[in-house]
Amino acid sequence: MDQMLLTTSRTSHLPLPSMLLPLTCQSLHQPISSPKLQLTQFPHQPSTCLTTPHDHPTSIQHTQQIHAHMIKTHFDNNHQNVPLTPFLSHLSPAAQYNFLITSYNKNNFPESSLQIYAHLRRIDFQVDNFTIPSVLKACGQCSWVVLGKEIHGFVLKNGLDGDVFVHNSLMQMYSECGSVVSARLVFDLMAERDSVSWSTMIRSYVRNRLLTEALEVVREMHIMHVKPSEVAMLSMVSLFSDLADTRTGKAMHGYVIRNSNYDRLRIPITTALIDMHAKCGNLSSAKRLFNGLPQKNVVSWTAMIAGCIRCNKLEEGTKLFNKMLEGRIFPNEITVFSLIIECGFVRALELGKWLHSYTLRNGFVMTLSLATALVDMYGKCGDTRSARSIFDGWDNKDVMIWSAMISAYAQANCTNEASDLFAQMVDRGVKPNQVTMVSLISLCAEVGALDLGKWIHLYINQQGVDVDLILKTSLVDMYAKCGDIDGSYRLFSEAKDRDICLWNAMITGFSMHGFGKEALELFEEMERLGVEPNDITFIGVFHACSHAGLVAEGKRLFDRMVGSYGLVPKIEHYGCMVDLLGRAGRLEEAHEFIKTMPMQPNTIIWGALLSACRLYKHPDLGEVAAKELLELEPQNCGYNILMSNIYAAANRWNDVAGVRKTMKDKGIKKQPGLSSIEVNGSVHDFVTGDRAHPQTGKIYEMLAEMTMKLKEAGYTPDTSVVLQNIDEEEKETSLNYHSEKLAMAFGLIHTAAGTPIRIVKNLRVCDDCHSATKLLSKIYGRVIVVRDRNRFHHFREGSCSCGDYW
DNA sequence: ATAGGGTTAG
Incomplete structure (x- = not known):
């Protein structure tokens, strides 16, 4: 049967029956353009009945055949023709169209679904509230928000907005297109909500990395006494695992215990919780759950071992791996895949290599996804050569492995290798995805390659690559870090939805360029809009105060960070405050501030004070800072040099000689200066001399x-x-x-x-x-x-x- | 005939 399906699907590609004109703006009364819509000719194939008894009613072959038959028999004109199989004959014409649309959706042909919708609108067929959700689903699959909005308008105009299915699918469509604000608007205006509405809202927040908002919806749902089904609960836990912090993870756990009766999905839900706890850095809770499991299958073992590696407990992970084998539970492809990925996450090169050899020794078939995991792992561990040798050993490369190899180069700052590979990828007709784009753009940001970054941005626009919030944030960050703050702000101001990361990128961008005032204004606007700042926001804000010399404002914001937002300042935040005071010349105050810190000052803190002492030529306090620094990092040449500069400025030549001698005796070398410049898309590096x-x-x-x-x-x-x-x-x-x-x-x-x-x-x-x-x-x-x-x-x-x- | 969701990848 599989063979059959395979051979048929080779000969019939994307279907586009000739009666369906290209879906264009005109056909829907307003300009719509989708670069994604690829129109192909309807294949010359006979429109016969289902050819094999094995064909599933919704297989792509069958769907295309029914579609072709409807065209051939002028279904539109009489709506009487009995379709190809008896099971459709009892359906109304509208239901038959809807059947076609959902079948195309199920087979991942959303473009064909949209063609049918356009056709129905053109012939003034009454599109009902059963068909709208299917069409919206197709819009979501294509990320075609412009068409989705048009349909939203159609819904309102035709009074189809009293249907909870229609509302839920509108929410889902907006969420798929990355427009979480619109999804929320629909949610808020709904007269009636069911459990699907709630989980859809939660999902769209989580997908758009808005954790606080998602949790708020969970809370509201709880208050309204709406309980998720077991399946919904399971999906919720796994959704949160990538986003939650330790506290949230614990709260989710509590929520599950209170709201799930653990009937059918006890092991899966517990496994999802294990995974979530480990990803939140709460390994002990994960272990407690794992040990309490009455039966452990390969999935639960995988989650637990992967969790150990993620938390950098490599020995513990290895021990558990052996224990699993002793219990005669054997790893599957997903097991080794997950463990290899986690090795990359914590840069555990040795364990990663061992797992690589384990797969080779134990007869694992080297699949493309396994190879991709290895490329990813070697790349993250900085071993681009091993990554490349795996990559080169594979013939039919897909987007994922391409992306992984490009990202390996990107992480090693190998700009020219990465851009060469990208060019090859485009040449060979492999369509890059958002992951590829994000790694290239963040590489450009890292090395300051503005031309290449602009070129890739242009490519994204021309090819219609969907720009989600992550990609948008990386673009804003890239323009800022490449020195084009105007370009950065242009993108930011055009963005309709902004999550905290996007705000942070722009605030940090401004402060990095010395635009302290602009950064602070942006922060205020963000607050006005009710977006909650996080600890990274405050780093940017404090830097802005530093650069603008706004000491009082900085101190006030430090208090608000704790008082209004309940954030616990990290050592970085204290470092910012020392920098703020120091740059303003308030050296003694900075020193006093260090003494009141609740944690042990590190090199960031003393380094900030030392720089200030150099700026204001204060050798005595500088000595205090330098002494602390050299105790923490005796080999660091930068601190030695800063100190020698301070002595030189104070004409203390004997002390200068002393520092120089110490450095010579200890063999401390100056870190070589390295500058790069991009010309015509290539990056040229120069070291001193x-x-x-x-x-x-x-x-x-x-x-x-x-x-x-x-x-x-x-x-x-x-x-x-x-x-x-x-x-x-x-x-x-x-x-x-x-x-x-x-x-x-x-x-x-x-x-x-x-x-x-x-x-x-x-x-x-x-x-x-x-x-x-x-x-x-x-x-x-x-x-x-x-x-x-x-x-x-x-x-x-x-x-x-x-x-x-x- | 319609929307979301099934433990360990992406």
């Missing part, structure tokens, strides 16, 4: 020209920075050969006059490069955007957006 680039000659000529022009403009090198250099030889490659200057020279050669130059650096910009770049921006009439480790500098006409304060 780099001579490896193929165009080295030209670059150094340009550098000489730059130095000359700088001198003419009256620039003198900042000698205090030279003191950073430890070795004598390093003096040779001093100021002039800092990596950002090399990148700048390359940019001046290869970009058109007047266009901005964008550089990404791994360290902080040094004082000397900062003042040189200011002048260079004026000399060459260029906007120069430098992203350093902490923030952006926009150099323009001789000055910098940071106000020389970074």
